[in-house]
Amino acid sequence: MKSVKVYHYDAFSKKPNKGNPxxxxxxxxxxxxxxxxxxxxxxxxxxxAFLIASDNADLRxxxxxxxxxxxxxxxxxxxxxxxxxxNGCLENKIELTIETKAGVLPIRIMENEQNxxxxxxxxxLPQFKKFEGSRYDLAKAIGxxxxxxxDELPLLYGSTGAWTLLIPIKSLATFNEMKPNNKAFSSIxxxxxxxxxxxxxxxxxxxxxxxHGRHFSSAFSGTVxxxxxxxxxGVMGAYFAKYIKKETHTPINLIVEQxxxxxxxxxxxxGVAENNEIEITGNAVYVEEIDISF
Numbered sequence: 666m667k668s669v670k671v672y673h674y675d676a677f678s679k680k681p682n683k684g685n686p687x688x689x690x691x692x693x694x695x696x697x698x699x700x701x702x703x704x705x706x707x708x709x710x711x712x713x714a715f716l717i718a719s720d721n722a723d724l725r726x727x728x729x730x731x732x733x734x735x736x737x738x739x740x741x742x743x744x745x746x747x748x749x750x751x752n753g754c755l756e757n758k759i760e761l762t763i764e765t766k767a768g769v770l771p772i773r774i775m776e777n778e779q780n781x782x783x784x785x786x787x788x789x790l791p792q793f794k795k796f797e798g799s800r801y802d803l804a805k806a807i808g809x810x811x812x813x814x815x816d817e818l819p820l821l822y823g824s825t826g827a828w829t830l831l832i833p834i835k836s837l838a839t840f841n842e843m844k845p846n847n848k849a850f851s852s853i854x855x856x857x858x859x860x861x862x863x864x865x866x867x868x869x870x871x872x873x874x875x876x877h878g879r880h881f882s883s884a885f886s887g888t889v890x891x892x893x894x895x896x897x898x899g900v901m902g903a904y905f906a907k908y909i910k911k912e913t914h915t916p917i918n919l920i921v922e923q924x925x926x927x928x929x930x931x932x933x934x935x936g937v938a939e940n941n942e943i944e945i946t947g948n949a950v951y952v953e954e955i956d957i958s959f
Contacts, residue, residue: 674744677931684931687744688713705729714741722762732887737767737826739895747949788825791903808844837868874922893931902935
């Protein structure tokens, strides 16, 4: 039997046990894909990131949910870069690149006068696809009524590295009523059955936030809900620029909040450039070390 150390960090928060938990595996030598999947299953977080040497970038990362590999994960990237920086593995680098299954992406690291570290990652260019399924069945699958969906905004799949279904919701109060039936998602999301589901609204708990969301996991991921989601926050920024502030031709900066219903408050800063490039910025905090046998 083998064992590996998994470092638990919470991303998009400076407080332990808030934000989004991620597993980080730095000593990955000799691990097979099957072993990485087994480790992620035993850790049980929405994603565990494995650091791997790259021929095409400074670092390579693979991301595993408990049941499947993901092309990209924002919060696990934040956690891994934060872990490397705070443990002296990146020296004084402020710019680097990471190889992911979504492509090679640039990372910037900033440290303010209070020694707080903020990490910015560029995501892939946004894509959108029309949802052709039943809005009634979709609403039922997340525990709300069809009338709660906002008809004035489009209901679309979106991706800046990972596909999710963006569902505009009329009222913030509706989010406390949501109870996802994740197993039903794949039969409703006919166009992209392995997509996650991301209801959002323009009301927020915190005055500084521009958008609020919840993120329900894919039917195939082995988890139910993601507390604070970097890739979904990035595509929310792209959606905001394209469908809400359509007349805006200057860069947009947003704050997306998530996790309040799970008592895991977190915020993601999202930047949308004039050329539609998407960046997210966040931080992380160390929580604990976990020994996993496999």
